[in-house]
Amino acid sequence: MFYFAMPRLKGIDEFDDRKGKIAFWTMSTAMMLMGLSFGIAGVVQSYVERVLGMGYMVAQSYMRLWMGVTFFLGICFFIGLLIMVTDLLTLRPAKART
Secondary structure, three states, X not given: OHHHHHHHHHOOOOEOOHHHHHHHHHHXXXXXXXXXXXXXXXXXXXXXXXXXXXXHHHHHHHHHHHXXXXXXXXXXXXXXXXXXXXXXXXXXXXXXXX
C-alpha cells in the first residue's frame, strides 16, 4: 500500500523498486519463520511439560534455542523494516533507460 501511495504523493511516475522488494521479502520471510519457530517452541514446551512431566523452568531450557532463533528473525524483520522506511522516505524518480 505504501509503495502505491508514496510515489503518487510525491508525483513520481516511475521509481526503482528493488529495495522495496528486498525489504518486502526480508520481512515476509522473517515473519513466516518466526511463526514457525514459535510453533516449534510451543510443541517442545507442551511435550516437555505434559508428556515428560517436567517443570516450567526445565521446559524453558529446552526452548532456549527456538527463542534465540525467533530473536534473530525479529532482528531480520526490523532490518527489512528499516530498509523499507528509508526507501520510502528517499524515493526518487527512476533514471531514464538508454
